[in-house]
Amino acid sequence: MASLYMGASRETVGEQVIFSGDPWRVEVIKNYLDNPQKVAFLREFNTYTGTYKGVRITATSTGIGAPSAAIAMEEMYACGMKVALRMGTVMALNDSMLGHFLIPIGAMRREQTSATYVEASYPAVADLALVNVLNQTVLDHGRRYQNGINCTMDGFYSQMKDSRFSKERGVDMLKTMEELDTLHIAGIDMESSCMLTLGRLMGVRTAVLTMATVLRNLKQVLEGQARTDAEDLLCRVALEGIYRFATTQKEVLL
Numbered sequence: 240m241a242s243l244y245m246g247a248s249r250e251t252v253g254e255q256v257i258f259s260g261d262p263w264r265v266e267v268i269k270n271y272l273d274n275p276q277k278v279a280f281l282r283e284f285n286t287y288t289g290t291y292k293g294v295r296i297t298a299t300s301t302g303i304g305a306p307s308a309a310i311a312m313e314e315m316y317a318c319g320m321k322v323a324l325r326m327g328t329v330m331a332l333n334d335s336m337l338g339h340f341l342i343p344i345g346a347m348r349r350e351q352t353s354a355t356y357v358e359a360s361y362p363a364v365a366d367l368a369l370v371n372v373l374n375q376t377v378l379d380h381g382r383r384y385q386n387g388i389n390c391t392m393d394g395f396y397s398q399m400k401d402s403r404f405s406k407e408r409g410v411d412m413l414k415t416m417e418e419l420d421t422l423h424i425a426g427i428d429m430e431s432s433c434m435l436t437l438g439r440l441m442g443v444r445t446a447v448l449t450m451a452t453v454l455r456n457l458k459q460v461l462e463g464q465a466r467t468d469a470e471d472l473l474c475r476v477a478l479e480g481i482y483r484f485a486t487t488q489k490e491v492l493l
Contacts, residue, residue: 242314245286245299246279252318253288253295255481258311260327260430262300268326268474269298283307291478294485301325304393305352305433312437322369322484323445325434326477328470329389329426330399331451332419336385337459338469340377340476341425341449342370343389346432349398350391353436363391363435369446369484376480380472387425389447391432399427400457416455426451444484448477 241248259265262285269275272289279286283302288295299315301308312323329341346363348354353363370386377384396402401412419427431447438445450473452461461469 241279242317244282244310245284245314246281247286247299247314247318249319251276251278251288252286252315252320253297254319254321255294255485256297256299256315256320256323257477257481258308258323258325258434259298259300260303262302264326264470264474265298265300267471268478271474271478272296272298284311292482294482296478296481301430303395304429305350305391308430308433309352309437312434312441316441316443320443322481323434323438323443324369324477324481325431325445325447325449326473327428327430327447327449328452329428329449330453330455330457331426332416332424332455333385334454334459336383336425336451337454338461338465339382339451340384341389341451342373342377342384342386343425343431343447343449344370344386345388346435346447347388347390347422347424348432348436350393350429350433353433356437356440361436363432364439365435365446366438366444368488369444372484372487373446373448373476373480376476376483380476382472385425387423389426389428389431389449390419390424391428391430393429395429412456448473448480
């Protein structure tokens with residue numbers, strides 16, 4: 240029976256799952272799969288399953304934010320997922336990282352969805368073996384990476400980026416960024432801490448691979464062909480990384 244929101248099943252989903260925030264980025268990654276089969280495109284969830292160098296991989300999307308990311312994790316877990324990789328973009332706080340990779344070892348849980356699963360003291364931590372494979376894969380593709388701590392938030396225009404409304408309300412985004420600097424936070428996103436927390440709770444080996452496409456408060460962004468090329472590289476690194484992990488790692492306890 241197909242899952243409620245994603246239309247997926249054990250028969251149509253692989254054990255290795257790559258999650259993209261953007262549904263249309265899945266259309267990019269499916270071009271690198273052999274014999275990609277469309278599972279469904281329902282709401283924000285666009286899903287294909289195919290093979291990459293002989294490894295069966297599912298690529299799907301979560302949309303924006305922790306609530307829909309949790310739904311995606313739940314339904315892929317119900318379909319037999321064993322490895323989860325969030326592949327997305329991130330707002331970097333280090334200016335030198337624009338166009339490079341943030342692969343966090345953990346994340347601050349400032350979104351509220353993960354709190355519906357477990358108390359706030361439970362850490363959002365990545366699978367370090369998977370992180371190490373991703374680190375090497377990034378280097379092999381000629382880019383730099385940072386293994387820091389991300390901060391995951393719920394409110395884009397209330398916590399991350401100035402808007403007309405936030406300015407009318409007197410919200411000081413700079414104050415938030417300065418606080419995160421003192422905590423040595425590498426980047427800000429809207430899904431990672433929830434997905435890392437759920438991965439640990441589920442016993443699914445989970446990590447985050449993000450491309451820094453914007454800097455704090457969008458003071459600088461990758462645009463045009465530079466953005467297109469960066470997202471294409473992100474897809475290729477994600478596929479190669481999860482392939483290497485699937486073919487070299489033995490079963491170990493989380």
